[in-house]
Amino acid sequence: MDILCRSMLFEGKAIVTAIDCTETAERARQLHGTSPSATNALARVLAMGVFMSAGFKGLKHKLTLIVDGGGAGGNIIVCGDSGSKVRCRMDNPACFDGEGVRPVSEVVGGNGRLTVIKDFGLKEPYNGTVKLVNGSVDADFAYYFTVSEQLPSAIATGVKLNPDGSVAAAGAVIVQPMPNCPPEIIETLVDAVRHFGNMDELVSTHTPPALIEEYFGQFDNKPLQPTYPAYVCSCSRQAMERILISMGKKDALEIAEQNGVVEFSCDFCHKKEVFTKEDIERIFEEANGDN
Ligand SMILES: [Zn+2]
Incomplete structure (x- = not known):
């Protein structure tokens, strides 16, 4: 240790x-x-x-x-x-x-x-x-x-x-x-x-x-x-969701359309988070609900 x-x-x-x-x-x-x-x-x-x-x-x-x-x-x-x-x-x-x-x-x-x-x-x-x-x-x-x-x-x-x-x-x-x-x-x-x-x-x-x-x-x-x-890496799916939100719904959906999903990889631990079109719809719906 x-x-x-x-x-x-x-x-x-x-x-x-x-x-x-x-x-x-x-x-x-x-x-x-x-x-x-x-x-x-x-x-x-x-x-x-x-x-x-x-x-x-x-x-x-x-x-x-x-x-x-x-x-x-x-x-x-x-x-x-x-x-x-x-x-x-x-x-x-x-x-x-x-x-x-x-x-x-x-x-x-x-x-x-x-x-x-x-x-x-x-x-x-x-x-x-x-x-x-x-x-x-x-x-x-x-x-x-x-x-x-x-x-x-x-x-x-x-x-x-x-x-x-x-x-x-x-x-x-x-x-x-x-x-x-x-x-x-x-x-x-x-x-x-x-x-x-x-x-x-x-x-x-x-x-x-x-x-x-x-x-x-x-x-x-x-x-x-x-x-x-x-x-210890501090990355999380929630943090990746914030990056997704900062991209804007239109761009996020466009990438998901082209590649099937939107995928982020953490620079510090290489953990991947994958967002499907359904995930993106839900995340933006929830984000708008917060406003
Ligand atoms: Zn990480």
Whole structure:
């Protein structure tokens, strides 16, 4: 089971998060048929979605990450609901297939933007956009936190693939000092992160609690409640009905006439919803009844 562990360090002056999202990343690979290069990049953005939606509360809190870097993988979108329930899609999941594992920055591309939308069910969602630093994911999200959220952060994602391309391990470690954190503590934490070595190896050999214990255990480490990430899609037949209604009755019936039915497929889980001519008549009748 995937897990996200958090610990307060130095009496709450900093917080470390360690994530194992292996199963979530493997589910994404299976759903989207990603190539090894695409899996390697997508799993890192997914880990950041897991991290950023962990603290969300309630059904109305929604996270959207859009990485638009102009790389071979095209746009990557990760959505998250409270408790790190995430889903994702990418434009070109087959990029570099048969070419081993290409660098993350070639899949993501370093020439574009990272957009973060946090919708808390209020009037205006929070929307932060930064330029990508280099398309490595780690540096791009660290830059986003520093610039847009004033939270200087050390971020290390790790992904290890099996010979058949499936995900052996995926995860991340994020260290964020609180605003009152003294510079000498920040220096100590940056030093601890430097000692990680190869993060792709570390996520496959250490569980999140073991990783925190080994690298941060000596810093007055106080564990918080863990979160259990998973790949969960929020699509529904009702949501597809709303898309159908937005098409207008005439166009919907015309497509049903031509193709026998109107069919929608979810970009995030590939679930299909089929609407017959009778369904369409009924849906528009009910929609008009509501007005
Ligand atoms: Zn779906």
